[in-house]
Amino acid sequence: MNRPMGPLACVLALVAGSLNASELHLALHSEPKTLDPLVFADESAEAIRYLTEGVLIRINRLTQQPEPELAVSWKVSSNGRRITFRLRKGVHYPDGSAFTSKDVVETFHTLFDPALHSPVADTFQTEKGTVSITAQGDFTVVADFPAPPTAFERLFDQVAIVSCVAKQRPAPGLGPFLIGERVAGSHIVLKRNPVYWKHQPDGQPLPRLDAIRIEFQQNRDLELARFQRGELDLIDTLTPDLYDRLAKEAPGRAVDAGPTTDTEFLWFNMAPQSPLPAYKKAWFQSQAFRRAISESIQRADLSRVVYRGHASPSAGLVSPANKPWFNAKLAPESFQPGEAAKRLADAGFKLQGNVLSDVAGHAVEFSIITNSGSKTRERMAAVIQQDLAKLGIKINIVTLEFPSLIERITRTLDYETCLLGLVNIDIDPSGLMNVLLSSAGNHPWNPSQKTPATVWEAEIDRLMLAQAASGDTAARKKSFDRVQEILREQAPMVFLLHPNSLSAVSSRLPGAKPSPFFPHTFWDAEHFALAGKSAAGK
């Protein structure tokens, strides 16, 4: 009689283990390519880094204000080029070594090593030189910039301070959790960092959770099904369809945290060297044509139909969620088919029957390329297709897998218009230099120009460089507002929507406060406590 009880006991023990009272469960859509905190690889790696590493300054995902972390304070010199950080004392790595200025200096020394090829290091580079990080004693670090940096707090939010005595990376860091177990292709378990430096107001240690189990779940439907079965406590990003389904089936669990800083837009290929026929280049280089297209798209329908209302019509590249830099004078382009038709007629286009033709008699027909596999973009393209058909314009929608798409928009320039999105992680205008400067490789409509092709692009270049060189926030805002206005007037990019941040939070997590910024749901995971369960560390 006793023999079957052995396996049964094992199974019960396993089940009990999997139902650990203070273990949070969530899923990532892919496995992190690396766990090296100094190498930025992908969003999954970024999520693990966020939970396991410490930084000098943390940007609060809700307030967007910088908060002291490993640096208790910082002071900017009068010329704006030197930042002096005072470090937190009494902080220890899990291996017992004390956190000092040596760790910070060694971290930046490693980060700036060209052999690491770190894109994070690139953000510290300027045309005038590199940043120098030096120690002044055990708990003071000085960062000397060749020119006054803008929004430097965000730069330091992305650098994990690793231990200088650790033999290899990743080594246990200064974040609230440690990597406890990793099973390739399956999951990662993060264990509570027993020597984490933060405490609750009553002196109790943080984090309150014992562990976070992160599954790798590519399929979003399965992720939602597991959430509904109670196997997952959080979903960091939901598609509009799945959000609506969850909102109907489990009201209160789906959270719309409002507009993100991301932008969905369409742009025209205006590169003179592109292999397009001359008459099509002329269309796309015509301001009237571009504005007419922009005025003919029903953004409200895009939001309502494609995003089920969980997106805002866009007025420009900057989302209203980016409060400091959004130009409040700009409103989303309204749907004006009459105005669009007039613009086209003034520019020599003629509507004959249901077909719009240019001056030379070419029927206006062009393609929109977008990445395959994105239902929202395919649907947006279909809505635009029907809207433009009313003007007599025929649109061919082509979905391409991503490498082919990138090849066309960056190298061969063999495309007509492209529908994509921009994920704005950095809310500072300088983060858009690689998009807005005419010389930039990522300048969408005409990349890598030697000299600006148009007067208005030269003006954008001048304003962007001026705002980057200025330490005066009001002057920077004025310059950047004008950039947004020029983009609106010239319409090289047709701004469509700012999607909302959609996520799901289990009833076990009453204190979660989803934010529009990544990571949306677990940005304050060290404060999480599962409802009705005994908290760890108490």
Next chain:
Amino acid sequence: MKSARPAQLFAIVFLTFVGISALVPRLWTPDSYETQLREALDAPPSARFPLGTDALGRDRMARLLYGTRVSLALAPAAALLSCLVAALVGGLAGLAGGWTERTVLASVDLFMSLPWLFLLLTVRAMLPLNVSPLVSLGITFGLLGLLSWPASARVVRAAIHALRDSDFILQARASGVTPWRLISRQLIPNVMPVLLAQFWIAVPVFILAEATLGMLGLGVSEPLPSWGSMLRELEGGNLRAQPWIAAPAVLLAAVVGCFQLIFPREDYSI
């Protein structure tokens, strides 16, 4: 065979019904497959929309019927192309024997080892962007037909190989029957059931392949519907709340099943 007749009759009636509906969709719905009724998104079935509307407010019945027309025309065409190539290659290998057979089989193996998905992606990436959705879909099915013959060719080769050494073929040869007459009167009729089986297997495979390719950007582009593109609605769809979105899958299964019923139940063993 007698017990199968009612089923065959039913299958013929059903397929005729589906065929006529696909050819004359106005019998069922006045709406176009591409018109977006943006005030009627994801509408449930009603008198006007017997299968409701999709996420863009398009009449799902109209899309299903037009999609049936597209898929029922192109998938069998691609399957036919695939079977013809398989019959030629497999027949050549089976009949010739010796080094020819070994060379052809090695080529077939080589062809089977090609990553056809990447080949399709490469070809699609090279196509001009401004082609109509129907041409794009035709190219996709054509490529599927041209790339999917190796497995069938092996089956045909095995069938021909077995026939080649059979008593009745030996007798025909001994009687002085010409090679062409041997092929047309003896081999082709005997290998036809094998080819038919390959054909009917290929049709749903190609329809589903088109759905898969759609996710990679190779399938039918908006606004043209196909069974494949409509099956994509099941991905992320809520079947419990909207069971009618399974209509394309049900129709696909029913049509393929009916074709199997019509197709004579012969002994495929050679």
